[in-house]
């Protein structure tokens with residue numbers, strides 16, 4: 580079995596991956612899309628990718644790829660506490676306030692905007708494919724007056740100095756990661772938090788009451804929606820699909836809600852029913 584993830588080693592996605600899988604089975608990919616494409620082409624059996632953060636919200640790259648291209652289902656979810664750290668090359672640990680650029684994954688930059696605007700208001704913000712990739716870049720460029728935002732583990736791996744820890748805008752920062760694959764994945768040894776089902780719904784055209792009709796199919800059956808979000812369909816301005824997360828209890832009730840939505844002209848795409856696991860620090 581081979582499990583792909585957004586790497587390199589010590590990215591937050593790596594931490595979510597090794598919570599469920601042996602390190603020996605894992606393979607790092609440089610971007611979310613390359614990881615998901617390798618799943619589609621059969622080079623790996625599962626892909627682990629971030630989907631949502633408590634500060635910055637949905638990871639659109641992940642959602643869009645799954646909606647438009649994926650033939651796999653979500654088989655599990657891991658929720659991970661996320662502590663972001665500002666690190667520099669040890670050459671600059673005394674004068675870190677003078678760094679002119681901070682690099683990280685866009686999600687990590689977004690999670691630390693309050694810190695950056697207070698402590699490094701003049702520094703440029705540059706994006707990297709993952710937090711660890713930014714740390715690796717600092718290691719490769721010891722003479723640049725730059726900082727990276729990444730995990731503690733990444734700082735240790737690349738011999739960088741953490742100058743401020745836990746710099747995310749809220750203390751209880753968490754990210755959800757989805758494990759996609761063809762085969763069901765049950766981790767009997769781990770306590771699951773809940774079962775979730777995720778689907779998208781799109782309606783043929785914008786008509787009054789469309790969203791109300793979708794929601795009422797769930798509400799009168801007392802099905803608990805935990806998230807709803809709209810994303811562009813990428814057809815033309817004003818066309819959207821809706822992403823729905825549901826607390827999965829009774830699959831018969833959910834199936835009948837889907838039938839009702841389809842009878843109303845909606846197109847439903849099932850992303851999967853899966854167990855959710857919480858990793859504690």
Ligand SMILES: O=C(O)C(=O)C[C@]1(C(=O)O)C=C[C@@H](O)C=C1
Nearest residue numbers: 590591592629684686709710754
């Ligand atoms: O860059 C990483 O380390 C990742 O695993 C990606 C990612 C994300 O895309 O949300 C994962 C968790 C954090 O929210 C920040 C970055």
